[in-house]
Amino acid sequence: MGKLDLNKKQKRESLLNTAFHLFMTNGINKTTISDIVNNAGVAKGTFYLYFKDKYDIRNKLVSHKASLLFSAAIEALKTLPTPFAFEDQIIYIVDFIIDQLDSDKALLQFLSKNLSWGVFKNALIRPAFEDDINCYDIYMDTIKNSGFSFRDPEIMLFLIIELIDASIYSPILYNEPVNIQQLKPDLYDTIRYILNSHKEETP
Amino acid sequence: MGKLDLNKKQKRESLLNTAFHLFMTNGINKTTISDIVNNAGVAKGTFYLYFKDKYDIRNKLVSHKASLLFSAAIEALKTLPTPFAFEDQIIYIVDFIIDQLDSDKALLQFLSKNLSWGVFKNALIRPAFEDDINCYDIYMDTIKNSGFSFRDPEIMLFLIIELIDASIYSPILYNEPVNIQQLKPDLYDTIRYILNSHKEETP
Amino acid sequence: MGKLDLNKKQKRESLLNTAFHLFMTNGINKTTISDIVNNAGVAKGTFYLYFKDKYDIRNKLVSHKASLLFSAAIEALKTLPTPFAFEDQIIYIVDFIIDQLDSDKALLQFLSKNLSWGVFKNALIRPAFEDDINCYDIYMDTIKNSGFSFRDPEIMLFLIIELIDASIYSPILYNEPVNIQQLKPDLYDTIRYILNSHKEETP
Amino acid sequence: MGKLDLNKKQKRESLLNTAFHLFMTNGINKTTISDIVNNAGVAKGTFYLYFKDKYDIRNKLVSHKASLLFSAAIEALKTLPTPFAFEDQIIYIVDFIIDQLDSDKALLQFLSKNLSWGVFKNALIRPAFEDDINCYDIYMDTIKNSGFSFRDPEIMLFLIIELIDASIYSPILYNEPVNIQQLKPDLYDTIRYILNSHKEETP
DNA sequence: TATGAATGAGATTTCATTCAT
DNA sequence: AATGAATGAAATCTCATTCAT
Numbered sequence A, B, C, D: 001m002g003k004l005d006l007n008k009k010q011k012r013e014s015l016l017n018t019a020f021h022l023f024m025t026n027g028i029n030k031t032t033i034s035d036i037v038n039n040a041g042v043a044k045g046t047f048y049l050y051f052k053d054k055y056d057i058r059n060k061l062v063s064h065k066a067s068l069l070f071s072a073a074i075e076a077l078k079t080l081p082t083p084f085a086f087e088d089q090i091i092y093i094v095d096f097i098i099d100q101l102d103s104d105k106a107l108l109q110f111l112s113k114n115l116s117w118g119v120f121k122n123a124l125i126r127p128a129f130e131d132d133i134n135c136y137d138i139y140m141d142t143i144k145n146s147g148f149s150f151r152d153p154e155i156m157l158f159l160i161i162e163l164i165d166a167s168i169y170s171p172i173l174y175n176e177p178v179n180i181q182q183l184k185p186d187l188y189d190t191i192r193y194i195l196n197s198h199k200e201e202t203p
Numbered sequence E: 001t002a003t004g005a006a007t008g009a010g011a012t013t014t015c016a017t018t019c020a021t
Numbered sequence F: 001a002a003t004g005a006a007t008g009a010a011a012t013c014t015c016a017t018t019c020a021t
Helices: A008-026 A033-040 A044-050 A054-079 A086-103 A105-114 A117-125 A135-144 A153-174 A180-197 B003-026 B033-040 B044-050 B054-079 B086-102 B105-114 B117-125 B135-144 B153-174 B180-197 C003-026 C033-040 C044-050 C054-079 C086-102 C105-114 C117-125 C135-144 C153-174 C180-197 D008-026 D033-040 D044-050 D054-079 D086-103 D105-114 D117-125 D135-144 D153-174 D180-197
Strands: none
Touching: A008 A033, A008 A044, A008 A054, A008 A105, A033 A044, A054 A086, A054 A105, A054 A135, A086 A105, A086 A135, A086 A153, A086 A180, A105 A153, A135 A153, A153 A180, A153 B153, B003 B033, B003 B044, B003 B054, B003 B105, B033 B044, B054 B086, B054 B105, B054 B135, B086 B105, B086 B135, B086 B153, B086 B180, B105 B153, B135 B153, B153 B180, C003 C033, C003 C044, C003 C054, C003 C105, C033 C044, C054 C086, C054 C105, C054 C135, C086 C105, C086 C135, C086 C153, C086 C180, C105 C153, C135 C153, C153 C180, C153 D153, D008 D033, D008 D044, D008 D054, D008 D105, D033 D044, D054 D086, D054 D105, D054 D135, D086 D105, D086 D135, D086 D153, D086 D180, D105 D153, D135 D153, D153 D180
16 A cells, blocks of 8 residues: 555554554564554554554454454345344354355464454454444344343353354364364354353243 | 583573463563573573574473473373283373373463474474483384384374364363363374374285 | 754764764774764664664765765865866866865775775765765766766776775875875876776767 | 694684684674684684784784795795895895785785784784794894994884885785886885985994 | 654673683 | 683664654
8 A cells, every 4th residue: 555645544444454464464473563554654653543552453453354254244144035043143144254264264363363252342342443333232132133032141142252263263274173064063053052051031 | 411511401491491481471472581581590691502582492492391291191101001002002192191281271372372383393303402302203113113004104193283282272271162071082083093094004 | 944854854964973973083893873872862763763784874974975075076166267178177176085185084094994886886876965966967967068978987987986095095194105295196197097098989 | 624622733723714714704893703713613712812802813813924924035035046235135025025915915905904013013023823933033133134234223114014015005906006016116216215214324 | 633753661682701610 | 721601791773652743
């Protein structure tokens, strides 16, 4: 990206895109803020208008990339003709996300190395990009409209996300201990189990 | 070993122990070489007599710690009364190592974050510590004495190690997707499969 | 030039002046970058905004000082009433420069020890200081306006400069084998010879 | 040179030879004592048994190399059948030395860059190598046997040496302002003049 | 908002010199 | 005499952060 006269939103996006690219290419440790601003075509000080430090932009990136995964999944869900049962909707989203990561292994690596529940939670609630959807609200809406009542929906979400994060890395990148397609049945089974075990008696 | 050599070895070990402790406590990024030498009680220049930089000592540590895991496992194997079949010996070693990591989760984390095949291979062949065993030789001896012939024994070792590295992290630390004890049967099955699929017709 | 640019230029000049003074006083080897920044009253990092290392500032200084010599000579040439013949202009400039060096032996020593054709060529083409004149352009203009055509004007310049550099050091500093005034006739003769031998048939 | 068990004299020579080679190849600044001892195949501490520091070995080298030049010249002088007149002997020695330097330009460069009267005087009086001749004694003997009396023979020697040092560098290396053969008549004339002007009335 | 020069703490690294063996 | 591990002062260089414009 050249040293164009970028407007505010463009500057922020330029910084995020550049940082993502550099983080992926050289790693976070070897990426300096100077690298980022030089490649983004903005001034050093501008970085600090949008981000606290390198780890802030890293977290926002994780949020943003995770949000994009969710958005795409939810958009896809919407286009389907017949409405699904609640569990099937969740599984559909999970499956869609896993397939995206399977086809973008660099992204998987970035998210796996840098994802933590705290960062992720943030991603869901406070979107890093203006256009990012508020996934947490969507999740809660979906829960509410599911016709069921769940205890600790946040913990339930945590369990599911950690389970996915922990179990897909090796199968997707290394096909070990099995490839991702072989893992899916067991994984989705477990997710369904978690969902069901959190169902409360309908009020 | 003379007094001088002893002192020299102590300096080196002091640096390694201190570095390991600091890496585990504060992370590699936040550990400086000054931190290491100050805590180890040696001069700054001394660090550079033994290590190229922070990443060199990190790699040597990974090597050393991995070597210790192997040594303990092999020592344990030797104490057993009845000689095992070849596959059973391998499984015994793997199981011993996994149990060690299960009981030292910080070490697991350190090794998992920093282990790569290149570093590990080095650990096996060129021991970082004088007393470290040459695991690769032992492995090759074990192969030779197994009564079988194997094609690509190095690739076979690679597959097994990567499989273990990739699959035990999450089960040990998070019990996800299952706990390590539940994973073991499937994992050992797979290892036996790898071993058998590399057997050549007996010469 | 804005206040900021002015300040910037002052910082750079302060570093150059301080470095020159320290190089002359203590020699380059015994001058550290810390010495330079402390005496120049700027922060250590500032040094690296303007110069790559000690040898970079040394080269820029050689350039700058050489450029000043040329500028003064050319200014002096301009003030003369009658326009000279081309060879006489060159001789006038050379003579002016030699007289400057004769009266500033420390500068002669600095330049002689550190001048190389590569550095000098750079001085001529890419001025180190904003106000430094582009001597190479002036030389080429002078050539063009001389009414003659020269083959290899760059090589011709090289020969003349090397000849001067090589031959004036000892006469100026030690009056050996003769003093500079005694050397001048032979030297200028040789320069005239070089100029003439590079003349091409007038187009 | 390998890490042989060198006797004392060999170690010293090894250090001198190695240092000379490294000084010529990389320059004195970029040659470290570690470089020297590593290449010489001796221990660090051994260096300090023979030399005070890098500049001490540099000076001793200058002395030694200068001494070799003299020795060869004096040896050559001895082989001549007819005894020369005093001035002719001096000229013969000077001429012999100049021819050696003309055929070893690297040595000329090393000596020119590093020769100073103090160092050189030392070379003449206190030989750096056991086998080095005491040139100063030979010079004084030659004077004594010349049949003439000279005032300030040391100053006379100084003048001659400085004159030679100052004037041969550029002609030998660059043929500027003239080549060394062309310079010789004038140079030897001047030397003869110096010798004659220092003659006192025969006592 | 945006800039980017300036900062300076602190990290890395070098290397001459010492000294116990 | 010889060694070479150890030293640590001092040098180089980096880079996140600030702030005047």
